[in-house]
Amino acid sequence: MSALSENQKIRVKINDKEVNESAASEEKRAVFQTKNLNLWYSETHALKDINLEIKENEVTAVIGPSGCGKSTYIKTLNRMVELVPGVRITGEIKYKDKNILDKDFSVEELRTQVGMVFQKPNPFPKSIYENIAYGPKIHGIKNKKILDEIVEKSLRGASIWDEVKDRLHENAYGLSGGQQQRLCIARCLAVEPEVILMDEPTSALDPKSTLRIEELVQELRKDYSIIIVTHNMQQAARISDKTAFFLNGEVVEFDDTDKIFTNPSDQRTEDYISGRFG
Amino acid sequence: MKHIDESVVQRRMKSRIRNNMILKQVFFVATLFGLFFLAVLLIRVFSQGISWINWDFITGRLSTDPDRAGIMGAILGTSWLMLVVIPVTFIVGVGTAIYLELYAKQGKFHNFIATNISNLAGVPSIVYGLLGLTLFVRTMKFGNVVLAGGLTLSLLVLPIVIVAAQEAIRAVPQHLSEASYGMGATKWQTVKKIILPAALPGILTGAILALSRAIGETAPLTVLGIPALLIPFPGSLFDTFTALPMQIYYWTLDSSLVAEYAYLAAATIIVLLVLLFLLNSIAIFIRNRFQQRY
Numbered sequence: 336m337s338a339l340s341e342n343q344k345i346r347v348k349i350n351d352k353e354v355n356e357s358a359a360s361e362e363k364r365a366v367f368q369t370k371n372l373n374l375w376y377s378e379t380h381a382l383k384d385i386n387l388e389i390k391e392n393e394v395t396a397v398i399g400p401s402g403c404g405k406s407t408y409i410k411t412l413n414r415m416v417e418l419v420p421g422v423r424i425t426g427e428i429k430y431k432d433k434n435i436l437d438k439d440f441s442v443e444e445l446r447t448q449v450g451m452v453f454q455k456p457n458p459f460p461k462s463i464y465e466n467i468a469y470g471p472k473i474h475g476i477k478n479k480k481i482l483d484e485i486v487e488k489s490l491r492g493a494s495i496w497d498e499v500k501d502r503l504h505e506n507a508y509g510l511s512g513g514q515q516q517r518l519c520i521a522r523c524l525a526v527e528p529e530v531i532l533m534d535e536p537t538s539a540l541d542p543k544s545t546l547r548i549e550e551l552v553q554e555l556r557k558d559y560s561i562i563i564v565t566h567n568m569q570q571a572a573r574i575s576d577k578t579a580f581f582l583n584g585e586v587v588e589f590d591d592t593d594k595i596f597t598n599p600s601d602q603r604t605e606d607y608i609s610g611r612f613g
Numbered sequence: 614m615k616h617i618d619e620s621v622v623q624r625r626m627k628s629r630i631r632n633n634m635i636l637k638q639v640f641f642v643a644t645l646f647g648l649f650f651l652a653v654l655l656i657r658v659f660s661q662g663i664s665w666i667n668w669d670f671i672t673g674r675l676s677t678d679p680d681r682a683g684i685m686g687a688i689l690g691t692s693w694l695m696l697v698v699i700p701v702t703f704i705v706g707v708g709t710a711i712y713l714e715l716y717a718k719q720g721k722f723h724n725f726i727a728t729n730i731s732n733l734a735g736v737p738s739i740v741y742g743l744l745g746l747t748l749f750v751r752t753m754k755f756g757n758v759v760l761a762g763g764l765t766l767s768l769l770v771l772p773i774v775i776v777a778a779q780e781a782i783r784a785v786p787q788h789l790s791e792a793s794y795g796m797g798a799t800k801w802q803t804v805k806k807i808i809l810p811a812a813l814p815g816i817l818t819g820a821i822l823a824l825s826r827a828i829g830e831t832a833p834l835t836v837l838g839i840p841a842l843l844i845p846f847p848g849s850l851f852d853t854f855t856a857l858p859m860q861i862y863y864w865t866l867d868s869s870l871v872a873e874y875a876y877l878a879a880a881t882i883i884v885l886l887v888l889l890f891l892l893n894s895i896a897i898f899i900r901n902r903f904q905q906r907y
Contacts, residue, residue, distance in 0.1 A: 447797035
């Protein structure tokens with residue numbers, strides 16, 4: 336263990352940029368502090384003693400083989416997991432010092448601040464404009480001018496404005512898969528969240544659309560904390576600051592992405608990353 | 614080693630193709646069977662009744678004289694019934710379906726209720742007539758008025774609407790409601806803005822079926838004591854009334870006394886069919902307007 340941190344120090348010294356980045360990360364606040372989180376689906380113990388601290392304005396990748404609990408984990412962060420019947424959760428997840436698992440913590444409020452982008456693009460069967468305006472509307476914004484502004488800002492934020500500005504009132508299903516997913520990201524931005532959870536957002540997309548989403552994530556990290564589940568290890572390596580490796584419901588390793596991919600401290604992480612299983 | 618022996622395949626090929634052809638014919642004949650009797654029915658009804666339909670017949674009051682008899686009273690009665698049945702079944706039926714599918718805790722009790730609703734859809738209509746007679750006509754003392762008839766027919770078709778609405782709601786893709794919840798929407802907001810609009814076409818299909826059933830029901834109305842020979846027009850929920858199927862029933866019964874009544878019955882059937890057709894067209898129009906792809 337100490338040998339590894341030696342190793343890391345050397346690398347940090349070599350690379351000036353990394354020195355700066357790690358210095359900055361010391362000051363970053365934690366958005367999510369997960370303590371002793373356990374989750375059961377009926378009898379299945381899906382998450383086991385998860386302890387993770389996720390920092391703000393970082394991209395945190397969650398990787399691991401199918402069924403390892405990575406999707407379950409991020410769905411716990413906005414309590415979407417509770418939609419599954421028979422779920423039981425113990426432990427604590429602090430979002431800005433409040434335990435979101437408290438029964439009196441309002442999920443509606445939580446999900447306003449912690450947005451989610453899903454695996455499959457899931458626009459509503461409505462116009463592009465109505466898709467974006469949906470979130471602000473449910474939160475009570477009725478003023479047409481403000482809605483117009485939110486729609487434009489959100490679509491620009493998801494870098495899809497130029498493609499759709501002339502067809503805002505056409506059905507969102509006319510867009511390509513990649514465009515639909517960026518629309519869903521824009522829809523998420525429209526509620527002005529602080530954290531964006533992404534559950535394998537590119538797994539249904541072609542390589543070109545995937546690249547655009549990855550570029551977008553790089554843009555968004557300036558203003559948002561992003562937690563992204565991905566099957567694609569190159570993607571995790573390309574876009575994230577921190578990576579958590581899940582296996583059988585446990586966090587095997589959580590560290591800087593560079594370290595995880597160049598010098599993992601756990602043999603299982605190395606095996607997974609080098610493609611020996613998964 | 615090859616697992617599939619070419620000669621065996623060859624030997625069986627002929628009989629496989631033959632069976633395929635035979636079954637195609639069987640299914641075709643099965644379709645023809647229904648169509649044939651439907652055609653006989655329509656041809657007979659139209660040939661008997663069409664010459665009796667004219668403006669006076671449709672707008673006139675009832676009379677024992679076949680040449681002067683009109684069915685406006687029955688048309689109005691049926692319309693009044695629909696005025697009760699449509700809102701009651703829609704509100705109660707869709708409300709029940711929403712509760713069962715989206716709010717109620719899934720479990721044994723839920724399954725028990727759901728199964729029994731399906732069973733209720735199969736209860737003979739005359740039983741509902743008895744229920745209506747006891748509950749609305751006698752206990753609540755409505756008498757044999759529009760409200761009692763409408764509520765009885767509503768109970769009768771409610772299970773159909775509930776089951777159809779439940780299925781329509783279940784068919785709305787989960788990822789749509791997840792997207793809504795994911796943005797902090799409450800359950801009711803999600804139901805109102807996402808689930809119901811997406812389920813509406815399916816719900817309307819069920820409503821069409823239910824309405825067609827209600828509009829043609831005779832048995833429960835006879836039990837309620839709805840008169841066939843009634844001169845005044847109904848003007849409110851608390852007026853006595855008669856309905857088109859009642860009219861058809863009594864004219865058919867009495868056709869042994871006055872032969873022309875049979876033609877009047879046929880003419881009334883045509884009017885009933887047209888009314889049904891109109892109602893269905895409206896529902897289908899609404900359904901197509903709201904049809905969404907996802």
